[in-house]
Amino acid sequence: MxxxxxxxxxxxxxxxxxxxxxxxxxxxxxxxxxxxxxxxxxxxxxxxxxxxxxxxxxxxxxxxxxxxxxxxxxxxxxxxxxxxxxxxxxxxxxxxxxxxxxxxxxxxxxxxxxxxxxxxxxxxxxxxxxxxxxxxxxxxxxxxxxxxxxxxxxxxxxxxxxxxxxxxxxxxxxxxxxxxxxxxxxxxxxxxxxxxxxxxxxxxxxxxxxxxxxxxxxxxxxxxxxxxxxxxxxxxxxxxxxxxxxxxxxxxxxxxxxxxxxxxxxxxxxxxxxxxxxxxxxxxxxxxxxxxxxxxxxxxxxxxxxxxxxxxxxxxxxxxxxxxxxxxxxxxxxxxxxxxxxxxxxxxxxxxxxxxxxxxxxxxxVYGTRICAPYFTGECAFTRKGDTVYCTYLYDSEISQVSEHISIPYTDAVEAIELVGTDEPLPFKRIGTGLTLQLPASQLNGKAPIAHVFRIRS
Structure with missing residues (x-):
């Protein structure tokens, strides 16, 4: 007690x-x-x-x-x-x-x-x-x-x-x-x-x-x-x-x-x-x-x-x-x-x-998901629904720099990655203990969003 x-x-x-x-x-x-x-x-x-x-x-x-x-x-x-x-x-x-x-x-x-x-x-x-x-x-x-x-x-x-x-x-x-x-x-x-x-x-x-x-x-x-x-x-x-x-x-x-x-x-x-x-x-x-x-x-x-x-x-x-x-x-x-x-x-x-x-x-x-390693890293929040993993990449403020190449600490096998909201497939490659994704040009202009959400298919 x-x-x-x-x-x-x-x-x-x-x-x-x-x-x-x-x-x-x-x-x-x-x-x-x-x-x-x-x-x-x-x-x-x-x-x-x-x-x-x-x-x-x-x-x-x-x-x-x-x-x-x-x-x-x-x-x-x-x-x-x-x-x-x-x-x-x-x-x-x-x-x-x-x-x-x-x-x-x-x-x-x-x-x-x-x-x-x-x-x-x-x-x-x-x-x-x-x-x-x-x-x-x-x-x-x-x-x-x-x-x-x-x-x-x-x-x-x-x-x-x-x-x-x-x-x-x-x-x-x-x-x-x-x-x-x-x-x-x-x-x-x-x-x-x-x-x-x-x-x-x-x-x-x-x-x-x-x-x-x-x-x-x-x-x-x-x-x-x-x-x-x-x-x-x-x-x-x-x-x-x-x-x-x-x-x-x-x-x-x-x-x-x-x-x-x-x-x-x-x-x-x-x-x-x-x-x-x-x-x-x-x-x-x-x-x-x-x-x-x-x-x-x-x-x-x-x-x-x-x-x-x-x-x-x-x-x-x-x-x-x-x-x-x-x-x-x-x-x-x-x-x-x-x-x-x-x-x-x-x-x-x-x-x-x-x-x-x-x-x-x-x-x-968010809804209906369950936990998925590496869980929360401060910059990335991971969730899972069935065989699909989501990485929510968080930006501290609207003046945060949005980089064309984003690194996420995910080590499992990956077949495809899409940007939630547009369903646009994203180029990616394995580097060391994580992945590097390439954002489309449409996401690089203007203020930083609250987050980018990536749909990771294995």
Whole structure:
């Protein structure tokens, strides 16, 4: 098991090692993992009342994490009052410019294949019409509750499915709003860490209420919101063992869920074991290929939730990140935080659209591929589909020099090489431990492209 104390630092999660991954025995789950590895690109979205602040989601509430999460708001020094102010953000959350069909269209045009949407973050605010708590988007205190799109999860999931995207329901196992987890008056007092305010071993009756509450919420999502492809579980400290043992009997609720949705994958991130069907690095890419299913969640901007002056990565940066991830055997979950009014930031939309334009031409080197030596060299990203190998040759900037002769470190036998996008055959010769290709004259004029993609036939 991962070390719980090192699991989260400044809100960024560590990730499980390959040795902690357990290969599922269920043939349906194994089949679905192959489907998962075909998808390559997800759109992740963190959205909730916290978006009004333009700050990191939820973490302000944890006193243990206050040193890094509270810096940009002039909060009162009375931490209990500060938490009341945070929890009251639902009373002003009114995203009247939310149009789920426009979100789905932007994702489709961007080449994304599945959505990871925050149904609930650690603060406990539910973005669906739950029956378990009034702290929800359809609660009477939330101004948006009477809007025709008020059940945000339903409308988002339906819109994305209509565009052919699969659905992953992001769900925090921790809940800092319910009294079953942070129970008033319990021994931890006014200084709260991210775990429960009591020891579940000493108060089993209260912990059982939390387990039932959590199971009921998960089953609402599994039974009332259509096909869910992945249950994406955050808050890895909520687990058996660790700093404070927090067994929510995840296996029981997953068994119930899979009776309804047998195709369901589970990403119980940072925990390892039978319910972490794939591994989830965050804001990082492993330094080598991983030979287990994995998905790296990386922001298009600088943070997961919306930021008022955020800077967004260019399409060139996104392609380079995507190709490094794919060449190392993973999927990429690119995160965008919607604005508090319900729109996607223009800077994010621009980068997504340009990424999609590149993928329309070069997507055959991405979707449905598997790893292929020499994987990723910094300049070249290699992927394979059947007997065809792809080399994506990356340019750092539009002013990079495009040479007529390009060397790539590929040593296997080769019959022909074509330029993806034109299907033009390229002259090549074997030199030492690699190949030298000759680009056509049409590729030597103007600015450097994001990448040249070569189709290598053996």
């Amino acid at each position: 991962s070390d719980t104390l090192l699991e989260v630092e400044n809100g960024v999660h560590n990730y499980s090692s390959e040795s902690e991954w357990v290969k599922p025995e269920d043939p349906i789950t194994l089949e679905r993992l192959e489907w998962f590895k075909d998808q390559k690109l997800a759109l992740m979205m963190h959205w909730g009342p916290y978006s009004q602040l333009g700050l990191v989601e939820s973490w302000t509430l944890s006193d243990e994490d206050g040193d890094w999460s509270r810096n940009d708001v002039d909060w009162t020094n009375d931490y209990e009052e500060m938490k009341r102010e945070y929890f009251a953000l639902n009373k002003t959350f009114n995203p009247i410019r939310f149009e789920p069909a426009k979100w789905a269209e932007a994702a489709f045009e961007g080449g994304f294949k599945y959505l990871i949407f925050t149904t609930k973050h650690h603060d406990g605010f539910c973005m669906w019409d739950t029956h378990t708590t009034d702290y929800r988007i359809t609660g009477s205190e939330t101004p948006f509750h009477a809007h025709r799109y008020a059940d945000i999860c339903k409308n988002v999931f339906d819109a994305f499915r209509d565009k052919g995207l699969a659905i992953a329901a992001y769900f925090s196992k921790a809940d800092w709003n319910t009294p079953y987890y942070w129970a008033p008056g319990m021994k931890r007092g006014r200084h709260m860490w991210r775990g429960p305010s009591y020891d579940p071993q000493e108060h089993p009756w209260l912990w059982e209420k939390f387990v039932s509450f959590t199971h009921e919420q998960i089953m609402e999502l599994m039974t009332r919101y259509g096909k869910i492809d992945i249950l994406w579980l955050d808050a890895g400290w909520v687990r058996e063992g660790g700093r404070v043992s927090q067994d929510i009997r995840l296996g029981d609720v997953l068994e119930r869920a899979r009776r309804m949705q047998p195709w369901l994958l589970s990403a119980d991130r940072t925990v390892g074991g039978s319910y972490e069907n794939y591994v989830t690095p965050e804001q990082t890419i492993p330094d080598r290929p991983l030979h287990v299913p994995w998905e790296s969640c990386i922001t298009i901007g600088t943070s997961f939730s919306f930021g008022y002056e955020d800077q967004y990565k260019s399409a060139r940066q996104l392609v380079h990140i995507l190709m490094e991830v794919v060449a190392k055997g993973g999927n990429l979950a690119l995160n965008v935080g919607p604005q508090p009014d319900g729109r996607l930031p223009k800077g994010a939309i621009k980068s997504m659209k340009e990424l999609g334009g590149w993928l329309k031409v070069n997507g055959e080197a």
